[in-house]
Amino acid sequence: MRDPSRRRMLLITGGTVAGGALAAVTPLTAQQSAHADTFVPTPLASSDPEPNIERAKRWWLPQRNVWTPIGWKGHLFRFNCVYNGALICDPSWVIAAKPNTEPYRGKNFQTTVVMPLRGGGFRDFPATAREVWDDDLGYGRQGWVEDSDAPVLWTEHRRHEGLVIRQTVFAHVPGGGPVQTAVEPIYAWTRFEVVYVDPLNAPKDFTFQLWLSGSYMKPSGPYQDENGVPLTVFPETAPIAGGLTMQRVYNPTGKPITVPITDAAGNARLLVTTADKGTIAMTENPKVKGVYDLRLGLPVATGAHIDVLIPMLPQPLADAKAEMAKGREAALAECQAFWKESATTVATIDTPENYVNQVVRRGPQLAQVVAEKSPDTGMFTFLSGSYAYDVLWSTPTSMVSHMFLDRLGHHDVVEKHIEIYKVTQGTRTPPGAVFAGGSYPGYLSTPKTLQAIDWMSDHGAILEILSVHALLTNRQAFIDKWLDVIVKACDFVVQACGLTGHNGVKGLMPPGHSTDEGVETQGFISQCFTYKGFASAVELLRRLKHPRAAEFAAFADTFRATFAQAVRDLADRSQKWTDAQGKQWPVFRPQFAGEGVWDAFTMLDTGALMSVWAGLMPASDPLMKSFVEFFRVGPNQRLFDPAHHNALYRAVLDHEQSSSEPCYSWNMFHSWRLGDRAHFIEGLYGLLTGGLSQDTYISSEHRNAIYGNLFSHPIITWSLVHAVIDDSLVADQLRLLRLCPLEWLSSEKETRFEKVPTKFGPVTLRMKLDQRRDTLKVDFQGDWHHEPKRVAVDTPPLPDLKWITVNGRKHRAGREVVL
Structure with missing residues (x-):
């Protein structure tokens, strides 16, 4: 078997901790020729064709226990x-x-x-x-x-x-x-x-x-x-x-x-x-x-x-x-x-891959089944799962709104299911000792009657729901109803970060319950969800020309600078791993202060990789790039046995999917930011076929265990939409086809992304190759509520593509087409 490229290689050696450093990684060539009856990881080589659904299905053992x-x-x-x-x-x-x-x-x-x-x-x-x-x-x-x-x-x-x-x-x-x-x-x-x-x-x-x-x-x-x-x-x-x-x-x-x-x-x-x-x-x-x-x-x-x-x-x-x-x-x-869907805002996504189409079709139905109307209050809520997690963890479940349903135009569904947060604002105390005895009128939280385990990140996650919904829909009635809630929520972030009676980094969110571990830490997840929600709120307030927008924007800048310095300080005191070139890099714990219980996997799922998604660290930062590589080719990979792995074991990236909880594959946002097409496409198809049941499209919390939920649907939906219609890469700009899978460019069937919500308004994009496969016809339409300053079409890397026609105008392939 040929040796895969280093960037693609998943089977590598590891070592034990020695003097604070982890052993260097080198290719394990002997392991590559495994016994025929042994299931081993299935790394892609640089010469392999770009993945599609049918190829990706063969990466995994079938999911059990669905x-x-x-x-x-x-x-x-x-x-x-x-x-x-x-x-x-x-x-x-x-x-x-x-x-x-x-x-x-x-x-x-x-x-x-x-x-x-x-x-x-x-x-x-x-x-x-x-x-x-x-x-x-x-x-x-x-x-x-x-x-x-x-x-x-x-x-x-x-x-x-x-x-x-x-x-x-x-x-x-x-x-x-x-x-x-x-x-x-x-x-x-x-x-x-x-x-x-x-x-x-x-x-x-x-x-x-x-x-x-x-x-x-x-x-x-x-x-x-x-x-x-x-x-x-x-x-x-x-x-x-x-x-x-x-x-x-x-x-x-x-x-x-x-x-x-x-x-x-x-x-x-x-x-x-x-x-x-x-x-x-x-x-x-x-x-x-x-x-x-x-x-x-x-x-x-x-x-x-x-x-x-x-x-x-x-x-x-x-x-x-x-x-x-x-x-x-x-x-x-x-x-x-x-x-039968009747809402006029709902997007249509139709690709040559029926599996993808059915995931998009059935996912929103499942999300509305894994939800409830309270017999006592008459209010609706999403739930975190069915037959296990029929309660509400607001942080992971928030993504059902802001990364999934809202991105597919199910705006009425989102509005109906988030009303609970308006009622409960300011009624509960954040889950950290430093907050005891205080008053927090802006704090957003899970209603007590639905509570599973409160996380410090819940407030930011809920703020992200509200802000993204307002940015995507531009519904004035919603903004009028929720604006005071959003402003008070921003005030809470400022209030919380001003607390000093703790042993964490001052100026960030204080320690508290970051996850289900039952201990107080100053976790990356708390900082990242808080900043993400706060930054989206600032974006909304700036759009509205709100008088406090500049004040909150300045605070966001300070928070980001404090966070970046905290990351570098943590890097200095972290254990190190040695890459294939002999250079040492930090292995970040998932918290700045406190001691976690499950660091072996939370360092991937709720750790430093989230920083790029949140906008707190650039994907190009060497610390971020090296940490993604740690999970791709670092020592944990030598210990990884995909047939006998469970969520609490040391985490790796398996086809760019977290081996712990796939919904937390934050590396996808690194690949997206960097334009790393190979890893992004591998991750998209990895999540589509490995994070869901390939039969019913229901999500698992982790492979082979705890089904009945929608945890993986948000990152899948966000990624497949942004592969084609990207409103998030550069402020005030819209990028089209930047990371579009080649499988969706067909001469037999037109690919349709219709009425896809963006921060600028709904966008419709249709594309089809001619029979010679050398010309890509693209039809584009935007129904703007805030027109972008720039719209650009990227050329997909089809080897025989010579021309792109956009709305009837012909352009030479290989050049960015600015509309």
């Missing part, structure tokens, strides 16, 4: 569908409890699909705690029904007997309208349908089983090797108190009939409409009292199907029967109308 939420905009409850088709109906189980779901704790249910054993019969219900993937390796085959506006999830069960059963599921609220109470009945419509029959050898009939139980699959974290936080079987939680009852079925004609299964109170726990000429039987599991085996049979003929209707909570039998009587097609029609 679960995907199914729900209704604003509803308090969500179903969660596991990779193997198990459906978890748990209205309250979360890692951190919150008051509005506590009344529903323990009122859970689960259906688990069980296929027959090769020799006949069915496997036993699990008797001991273990990982769910012990039974099936943790892999499934799932996807979304693409011709459906509503999110309808399918799971395929491919059977050696000679057939394929496709399970589909969607959520429905009777009536099909917006939630009112947010706890109204919600149902999961599940269909099991034969979609393929082997023409040579297939059975006449087929019977499978559903285990009916309490929710017994829950995420649990040993954080050992690949077992980060896998779904784990807890058999003791499976029995259903009071049991279930199914009336005796007499169906001599074999026509489809609806069979209710009720709980001890006589309420419907699920209803089944049998297949034509199908069978149904239910018995209590012979080994686990309170768990039931529901056996469902159907003829092996294409189109044969069974419908199972599952309410989140037990429903009066008459109500559940009415929902079933409505019929699946009628319920789905209401869902289609409910989910």
Whole structure:
């Protein structure tokens, strides 16, 4: 195997700490020729073609342990569908409890699909705690029904007997309208349908089983090797108190009939409409009292199907029967109308890569499912996840607004879900000892009822939501409503940075709880989110010619200078690593003061690399460039085993994605700033295929663990938009096609970025190559609310490209086209 270039190389040697320095890195050429059955990192060589989706998919082992939420905009409850088709109906189980779901704790249910054993019969219900993937390796085959506006999830069960059963599921609220109470009945419509029959050898009939139980699959974290936080079987939680009852079925004609299964109170726990000429039987599991085996049979003929209707909570039998009587097609029609996008501000992104298009399409739907309307206050909020993180970490979840939904034009959705922050401003105390006993009327925070763990960065993250939304939309009503909130939030930053009763760098945000570590530090993440939000607020105030804009701008300059000096001081006292040229560089801890618990990975995820994204350090600074290289080729890479890695291990960049939490791949902003196309494109495709489930596009907090969230969508969306339409590189300038993937330049299909929000107004860009592939046709239109001073089109590095026509005018390729 050829040796990759140093810039591309991921397999390198490392060493132990010696005299404060880490050993030099040199290519590990012997490791490059690994055994055929060994999974090793897959570095790109400089001569490799530019990545695309199909190439990038092969960089990774399939994600294990995936679960995907199914729900209704604003509803308090969500179903969660596991990779193997198990459906978890748990209205309250979360890692951190919150008051509005506590009344529903323990009122859970689960259906688990069980296929027959090769020799006949069915496997036993699990008797001991273990990982769910012990039974099936943790892999499934799932996807979304693409011709459906509503999110309808399918799971395929491919059977050696000679057939394929496709399970589909969607959520429905009777009536099909917006939630009112947010706890109204919600149902999961599940269909099991034969979609393929082997023409040579297939059975006449087929019977499978559903285990009916309490929710017994829950995420649990040993954080050992690949077992980060896998779904784990807890058999003791499976029995259903009071049991279930199914009336005796007499169906001599074999026509489809609806069979209710009720709980001890006589309420419907699920209803089944049998297949034509199908069978149904239910018995209590012979080994686990309170768990039931529901056996469902159907003829092996294409189109044969069974419908199972599952309410989140037990429903009066008459109500559940009415929902079933409505019929699946009628319920789905209401869902289609409910989910069909009607907002005129929403962008269209359509590329030759359907995978990309579907990520952009389904991501905003998932974001609105992983959200809720409070039954108590009537206010909406985004949540940090479903079935684990059904609470609110404001810092990472803020990116769902300012880097994701607002960048795709879902402005009304953002406004509806951030109202909570106006109500809570000034009502809570920042999470640091230095703030005790003070008054902080400008402090923005997570409402106490939604709180998971407060971070010092939350204030800046929320300020970034408000400021970016105002800059992108230019909505006067929003600005009028929120301007005082924004100004008071800026005052809080000045107030907080003026505090001196701490052991950190004075003039920056004081120490406090920077992350979930439970200790107080003066973390990079606190400084970076604070400055980012503050700087965006200053940009807005300057646009508005606000009388305090200059005052706050001067403070921002002082903060930035103080921060830069603090970074250099930290560099002097940091451990060093030695690059391939023999030069030593600092390995930055993720804090200026205090002692962290998880520095091995937070130094990447919440550390110094954030400084470039925040605008506090230039990407060209040697300290920043060397620290990115540390994660690309430094000593940690020699320890990295991608098949047995979990989020708490020493972090590296794997295809430019953080090996800990992909959503914190801040190196992407370094590559973007520097115009480092190779690393930027690798990171974009790495995140698209490695930070999400390649089947359902749901994000993981870290690979193979904690799904049901949108953590990676913001950095993916921000990057793919800025690759084509960049309003952030230079103030008052718009750059087009600067880092556009070559895969999106096609002679077969036009690529469309329509009504994409920018700080100047919505932008539409369409592009297509001619059949000779030597001329790129570009159509551009801007609907300005603040016209940029300069608009320029960059030439994509297509080897045969000779001409670019922009709005009908022809230009020679290779030259910047200024419009």
